[in-house]
Amino acid sequence: MESTIVKSVNYNAYFGDNHVVKDVNIEIPRNTTIAVMGPSGCGKTTFLRGINRMHELIPGATAKGQILLNGEDVMEMHPIFVRLKIGMVFQRPNPFPNLSIYDNVIAGYKLNGIKLPKAERDNIVQHSLTRVALWNEVKDSLTKKGSFLSGGQQQRLCIARAVAMEPEVLLFDEPTSALDPISTSTVEELFHELKKNYTLIIVTHNMQQAARVSDRTAFFYMGELVEFDDTKTMFTNPKDIRTQNYITGRFS
Amino acid sequence: MTQLEHELQSVKVELVGMWSLVESQLKKTRTSMVLFDRDLAREVSMKEKRVNAFELKIDRDCENIFALYCPVAVDLRFLLAVLKINTNLERIGDIADGISKYIIEALENFDEDLFAKTEVIKMFDDAISMLADTRIAFEKDDTTLARSIFQRDEVLDDINYAAIDRISNAIAEDLTVMHDALYVLSIIRKLERVGDQTKNIAEEIIFFVEAKVLKHHQEIQRK
Numbered sequence: 001m002e003s004t005i006v007k008s009v010n011y012n013a014y015f016g017d018n019h020v021v022k023d024v025n026i027e028i029p030r031n032t033t034i035a036v037m038g039p040s041g042c043g044k045t046t047f048l049r050g051i052n053r054m055h056e057l058i059p060g061a062t063a064k065g066q067i068l069l070n071g072e073d074v075m076e077m078h079p080i081f082v083r084l085k086i087g088m089v090f091q092r093p094n095p096f097p098n099l100s101i102y103d104n105v106i107a108g109y110k111l112n113g114i115k116l117p118k119a120e121r122d123n124i125v126q127h128s129l130t131r132v133a134l135w136n137e138v139k140d141s142l143t144k145k146g147s148f149l150s151g152g153q154q155q156r157l158c159i160a161r162a163v164a165m166e167p168e169v170l171l172f173d174e175p176t177s178a179l180d181p182i183s184t185s186t187v188e189e190l191f192h193e194l195k196k197n198y199t200l201i202i203v204t205h206n207m208q209q210a211a212r213v214s215d216r217t218a219f220f221y222m223g224e225l226v227e228f229d230d231t232k233t234m235f236t237n238p239k240d241i242r243t244q245n246y247i248t249g250r251f252s
Numbered sequence: 253m254t255q256l257e258h259e260l261q262s263v264k265v266e267l268v269g270m271w272s273l274v275e276s277q278l279k280k281t282r283t284s285m286v287l288f289d290r291d292l293a294r295e296v297s298m299k300e301k302r303v304n305a306f307e308l309k310i311d312r313d314c315e316n317i318f319a320l321y322c323p324v325a326v327d328l329r330f331l332l333a334v335l336k337i338n339t340n341l342e343r344i345g346d347i348a349d350g351i352s353k354y355i356i357e358a359l360e361n362f363d364e365d366l367f368a369k370t371e372v373i374k375m376f377d378d379a380i381s382m383l384a385d386t387r388i389a390f391e392k393d394d395t396t397l398a399r400s401i402f403q404r405d406e407v408l409d410d411i412n413y414a415a416i417d418r419i420s421n422a423i424a425e426d427l428t429v430m431h432d433a434l435y436v437l438s439i440i441r442k443l444e445r446v447g448d449q450t451k452n453i454a455e456e457i458i459f460f461v462e463a464k465v466l467k468h469h470q471e472i473q474r475k
Contacts, residue, residue: 207322207324208322211324235324235325235328236324236325236328236329236463237325237329237463238325243325244325244326247324247325248256248323248324248325248326248327249254249256250254250257
């Protein structure tokens, strides 16, 4: 039986008086890939950022309700611990431009003041880069700057940086929207591999990507979670007319 | 209306056009059989090429829509149904052509008593009416009308089932009708296939409108 890793209970998020996420209840099973889709401004990214407490970093942003990680309320955990357990990858690849590829991978440890022996650091770097299928491409250039890499490689480096912290959940906010089709395909292949060890939650505007990579899909509209179901069902026989109108492009 | 909706609409119009042509082919085949009108039968045979051209065009249009628009949900189901209905209609067209060829080959008028004894004309009329009703069901997304086809197909099956005895009896009564009787039996067999193809079409209509798969579920179909 699937165990729930992330659960939201009546989760609401606000920017000042603007109510952007409304009473979202969702249970995300471990080691699955979840696609979150919906029109711009529907609250999907805000919900994603609520999962690892990034939402509260924005001035004027507040939230109500609960996000549970393995049954524990993330608001009662230290935010750094939450973000160690729930990594995040953003729309544009954002490796630290002044750090080498090697240092980019272990940046999370350095920034959190975690000191590790060199052998262990080497091991983490190799393991993380291998996990994101980048090791063979960069193993001879680990001391070069991260910005030396192509866009697709930079995004995989950012995923390696998140993976290096051994999180349980990885959040992706439109992770391939700035990549060409070949790099997009590589990252999508990577999602299938990563799912074996992590739970992936991917916000995407690309519906074909949602269909290709996810096990389940959540559709948000005007701050509400309209429908959450198996991806195959969502794309062949959605239950809610709003989902159908969105995925068939009939929203006016 | 989105561009995809325009494309789907034009495929629908094409398919309905093909449907009307196949209905017309079947009606002309019936008339040519009843009146033994070989010229009309030849016309059916000639027009079979138009049915085939429709099939190829619709196949190609569906392929383009899949490639260019990646349809999902009801649009995906609609296109999948169109592809299968397209094949079903083309086969019904082949059947009309096949029966017409019997009329062209036959040496003289069929024995009219055989028509009455075997109910082949009723079978023809039922098959034509079923095909017309599936077209209406498709045009109006009417799954109640589509469902009515399943029971009506059983009437064709019953006539087909009874055909062997009826034909044997007719031959036993009058050996001179043997040649005609074998043709009529072949026509009955072909019309039974029209019923099956029409039933498949009804299943596809229910699939695209209601997202229900009734194929190979006879008990559900009877409900």
